[in-house]
Amino acid sequence: VDGEKYLSQWNVEKAIEFAQKAVLEQPERADSYRLLGLAYFYQGSYDKALQYLQVASLMEPRIEQRKRLLSFVEGTKEITEEFSNYSSEHFILRLADRDSLLVDYALHTLEKTYQEIQGDLDYFPEEKILVEIYPTTEGFTYASSLTPKQIEVSGAIGICKFNRIMIISPRCLVYGYRWLDALAHEFIHYLIAKITGLNIPLWLNEGLAKYHETKWRVKQPNYLIPLYKNALLGASREGKWIDFWKMRRGMPSLESRQEVILAFAEVSLAVDYLRQYHGRKKLIHFLQELGRTAWKGREEKFEKVEKHWDELFRQFFGIDQKKFQSVLREFLKEMKLEETPGIALDSFKLKEEGEEVDELEEYVGVGARGHVRLGDMYRQRGRSKVALIQYEKGLRKEPNNHVILNKIGKTCSAMGKFKEAEESFKKSLEVNPNYGPTYTNLATLYFFWEKLTLALKNYEESNQINPFNPLIHKYMGFIYYRLGEEAKAEREWTIARRLLPGDIEVESWLLEIERKKP
Numbered sequence: 001v002d003g004e005k006y007l008s009q010w011n012v013e014k015a016i017e018f019a020q021k022a023v024l025e026q027p028e029r030a031d032s033y034r035l036l037g038l039a040y041f042y043q044g045s046y047d048k049a050l051q052y053l054q055v056a057s058l059m060e061p062r063i064e065q066r067k068r069l070l071s072f073v074e075g076t077k078e079i080t081e082e083f084s085n086y087s088s089e090h091f092i093l094r095l096a097d098r099d100s101l102l103v104d105y106a107l108h109t110l111e112k113t114y115q116e117i118q119g120d121l122d123y124f125p126e127e128k129i130l131v132e133i134y135p136t137t138e139g140f141t142y143a144s145s146l147t148p149k150q151i152e153v154s155g156a157i158g159i160c161k162f163n164r165i166m167i168i169s170p171r172c173l174v175y176g177y178r179w180l181d182a183l184a185h186e187f188i189h190y191l192i193a194k195i196t197g198l199n200i201p202l203w204l205n206e207g208l209a210k211y212h213e214t215k216w217r218v219k220q221p222n223y224l225i226p227l228y229k230n231a232l233l234g235a236s237r238e239g240k241w242i243d244f245w246k247m248r249r250g251m252p253s254l255e256s257r258q259e260v261i262l263a264f265a266e267v268s269l270a271v272d273y274l275r276q277y278h279g280r281k282k283l284i285h286f287l288q289e290l291g292r293t294a295w296k297g298r299e300e301k302f303e304k305v306e307k308h309w310d311e312l313f314r315q316f317f318g319i320d321q322k323k324f325q326s327v328l329r330e331f332l333k334e335m336k337l338e339e340t341p342g343i344a345l346d347s348f349k350l351k352e353e354g355e356e357v358d359e360l361e362e363y364v365g366v367g368a369r370g371h372v373r374l375g376d377m378y379r380q381r382g383r384s385k386v387a388l389i390q391y392e393k394g395l396r397k398e399p400n401n402h403v404i405l406n407k408i409g410k411t412c413s414a415m416g417k418f419k420e421a422e423e424s425f426k427k428s429l430e431v432n433p434n435y436g437p438t439y440t441n442l443a444t445l446y447f448f449w450e451k452l453t454l455a456l457k458n459y460e461e462s463n464q465i466n467p468f469n470p471l472i473h474k475y476m477g478f479i480y481y482r483l484g485e486e487a488k489a490e491r492e493w494t495i496a497r498r499l500l501p502g503d504i505e506v507e508s509w510l511l512e513i514e515r516k517k518p
Contacts, residue, residue: 435465
């Protein structure tokens with residue numbers, strides 16, 4: 001019982017200790033071997049896990065649950081056999097060699113998040129935390145138990161499960177994604193799991209992770225992007241607030257991308273409210289109290305656990321969760337947010353072999369799409385003025401569409417209207433700060449303007465979304481070299497050579513660095 005308790009709260013070392021004792025004292029019980037095997041699986045020691053799970057399955061061959069668990073761990077081991085291990089002070093990172101260019105960026109972000117977030121949650125894990133980046137959609141869906149549809153609808157490109165952090169490689173998505181924010185997001189889930197023993201309302205768990213996920217890169221958490229503001233204002237206007245109860249099975253269980261966006265906006269707003277009106281310390285104490293009472297509700301029905309959460313919530317914040325949502329709706333009205341019409345949703349489209357993806361179908365509405373297609377045709381033929389007219393017609397129908405704004409910026413740049421191009425790129429990023437191509441185009445504009453610091457900043461942002469674009473690394477390397485940071489320049493050019501083999505400029509620059517070494 002103690003071993004099960006510790007494992008359920010992800011105290012893996014204690015669970016292994018008790019399970020080993022159980023195997024020694026009760027070697028005739030299959031459950032002892034199952035518990036030890038499962039504990040090793042949670043530790044990430046797949047070989048040891050299989051050793052004990054196989055014994056448990058042989059001892060009780062008729063129990064289907066044993067077979068399914070054994071099969072799942074065997075499958076996970078097979079998928080991760082190609083992974084290499086990398087480590088930093090607080091993390092162990094496992095990924096395939098084809099994704100090895102992610103290592104430095106991933107570990108840097110995780111360590112930075114560790115430093116930035118620990119004060120907010122007042123928790124300092126001593127153990128090294130296991131992080132796995134899966135190189136294929138099939139591998140990630142198997143290990144995470146998520147489906148491709150759930151990934152594309154909910155944007156669930158990461159998960160904190162089995163005492164580890166798992167994300168899918170940004171290489172697997174057509175447009176990439178904020179993969180470093182995803183690592184930070186899942187790390188925050190890990191901390192919350194440790195503090196609460198996984199005894200926490202889903203809305204609060206997701207709200208804390210979403211609210212804090214950008215803190216590693218910005219001073220103030222940037223959760224209220226225009227897309228989320230629009231979702232909250234629309235819900236307030238139309239009375240379509242998503243009840244926290246509907247989120248209880250997780251964001252991937254929601255029905256549409258719009259619902260997921262609204263749900264994340266609501267729960268982030270909830271955390272913002274609790275911090276503003278009750279303070280960070282009270283929120284931390286609430287999480288700690290959830291942790292102290294975690295095991296009590298482990299075998300109880302969900303409704304009873306929910307009642308316990310309500311009692312604690314009322315004890316700390318003077319209101320139950322249902323009434324709290326009414327308070328949030330009033331809080332939202334007081335914020336006086338401004339709507340930004342014509343914003344397109346983010347895309348989490350997974351790559352499929354042989355499938356051509358039409359960017360306009362992903363991001364641009366039917367009414368504006370025809371104008372944008374005409375604009376693309378004219379721009380490709382060098383008729384920039386006519387292209388610009390068509391893009392502007394499309395923009396009038398969707399006045400804040402980040403893709404159209406990006407295309408206007410590219411066209412203005414080609415026409416030598418660099419100031420107008422800069423303004424259009426900036427507007428595109430203002431309405432959607434998660435679209436990589438605009439960062440790349442703005443960075444390139446600054447690069448040719450010799451504004452190297454601004455160029456580097458935007459290339460770095462693009463790298464946080466699609467790190468497999470070779471031009472990002474090529475030009476970041478050049479900027480680092482110009483700024484006197486030759487080690488970073490060499491790193492970026494080495495990545496560029498891998499992604500863009502045979503590029504004469506990259507080869508010559510790397511040769512120059514080699515010649516300068518003592």
